[in-house]
Amino acid sequence: MNKLKIIAILGIATLILNSCRDKSASPSAEGGLPTEGVFISSLQFAHEGMQIGSVQTLAFEQNITCNGSLQARPNAKALLNAPLPGIIQRIYCQNGQSVKSGQTLIEIGGTDLIDLQKDFAEAA
Secondary structure (H helix, E strand, C coil): CHHHHHHHHHHHHHHHHHHHCCHHHCHHHHCCCCCCCCCCCHHHHHHCCCCCCCCCCCCCCCCCCCCCEEEECCCCCEEEECCCCCEEEEECCCCCCCCCCCCCCEEEECHHHHHHHHHHHHHC
16 A cells, blocks of 8 residues: 555655646757747748848839829819829919929829838849
8 A cells, every 4th residue: 555655755746746746948859940039941031032131231112103093073174193192392383373284283292102112122
């Protein structure tokens, strides 16, 4: 009976000691992969055509020409639509003035266009 108690106590002590150890101390427990951040294997790196390069400074354009759409209403007024939101910086025509196809009407500025350029540069 005493042997059975000693074996039971040793078994319970072993279970308690194993359950209390620090499991995060061994990062190689699951194949040696890092647990934080983004891990890209050499196969993924080659398959996606990635390259390691040096840091570069790129200049962003201050002015970008883009097309919008102009829809004339029956009362001779028109609605202007631009592909990106922004603030009107400059108006190149007067109210009631006749305009021609391709003529610049307004200049639009804002951070959305700059953000789009940054995203494009980061993706390239």
